Amino acid sequence: MTLRRMRRTLWSVRGCIAVSAALLGAGLAGPCMTIQPAFGSMDGWIRLFKPDLVRTTNYSVLGGITTLYHNGSIALAVLLLAFSVVFPTIKLGVMAAATSALSQGYPPGLLMRLAHHAGKFSMLDVFVVGLIVLAIKGLPGGSKVTLGWGVATFAASVILSMVAGIVIQRVERKFVETGA
């Protein structure tokens, strides 16, 4: 791989990282799920006398983490914050730095290893959301939970970052092989 071609590839990877970063931010702040509680045959009465209980609630990933924190589930909130917010962001930052290192002609070995480790758990919140959906769907009374576009955006961001990571690794390998 020539240095010129490698740089062209790296620019595509940077585009991927930029889109992934934008999607990650949107996915974290965008609506992740909507919970519409229902109480079966008692629904009408609950709506009458306890309207707060039947209010539809929208959560984003960040909003969900904040709610968990305020409700005392600090460990889970910290875990989700680390794996859904901090690690994916760091991974993108490290990958962006790696493209810069590669384009300047030196291997980003440590950077890529860091990115690889940081991104290992970045789909954790999608998994947690999936569990919540399953749990709520199993509740009696007809409560509904619908996934928002935030989940799709977040997942797209993670997939894009994975693609970027794979390409960077390939470029790095070629770089080492050719000694560019």
Added chain:
Amino acid sequence: MPRPDLPMRSRVLPWLWATGAVLLVAGSGLATWQWRRSAALAPATAAGTRPAESTPHLLAGHDYYLHVKLIELTERRPDGKAWDSVDGSGPDIKFSLTWRHNVIWNSPEKPDTLIGSWDFLKVDLRQMIVTGGPTDLEGMVNAPLVHCEKGETVELKVWDNDTVGSDDAGSLVLKLDDLRPGENTLTPPLDKQHAIKRVVLALIDRRTPVPELVNMISNR
């Protein structure tokens, strides 16, 4: 990270790229948050600024529950005196609705307050226990029915209910042609004739299906 033997530019560039990516995540997140926030506020703002012409009117020939949800009075009587000169307490708000020269509704009293509010449904437990048997939803409705026709009006009379002598807080003529289904907030211009600062009414079609009715009631 960059090796120490590299020139300054080569060492700084990766950090800049990394920072750029992190800033992009933060910027995108903030933009999405701001957009969602303004989208959530938009319907309320739009409702507040919507011209009266674009709102739907009451349908002629339909019966509507005229529910007075809230009445706010000024801090003093129309003549400028305190509501209760003896102990300085607030007015005991009561109102009546007069339609076609008949008083069709007398509200329960809301004591010592400048803002009285009434729920759409009221359960009279004492009566239920005394009389026994089931009760229907209609019997629980805390509002009178009016029939909507062109030019129809309802008079709202508000007063401070005292055992010795009630103080008039004023009255408003509600033109049904000017009202719309659902919640209506009226802020009549203050003058020496009345002390009514704000009135919140709800007009609910009697044919509204029960689930929708329940939803409306839950929005206090």
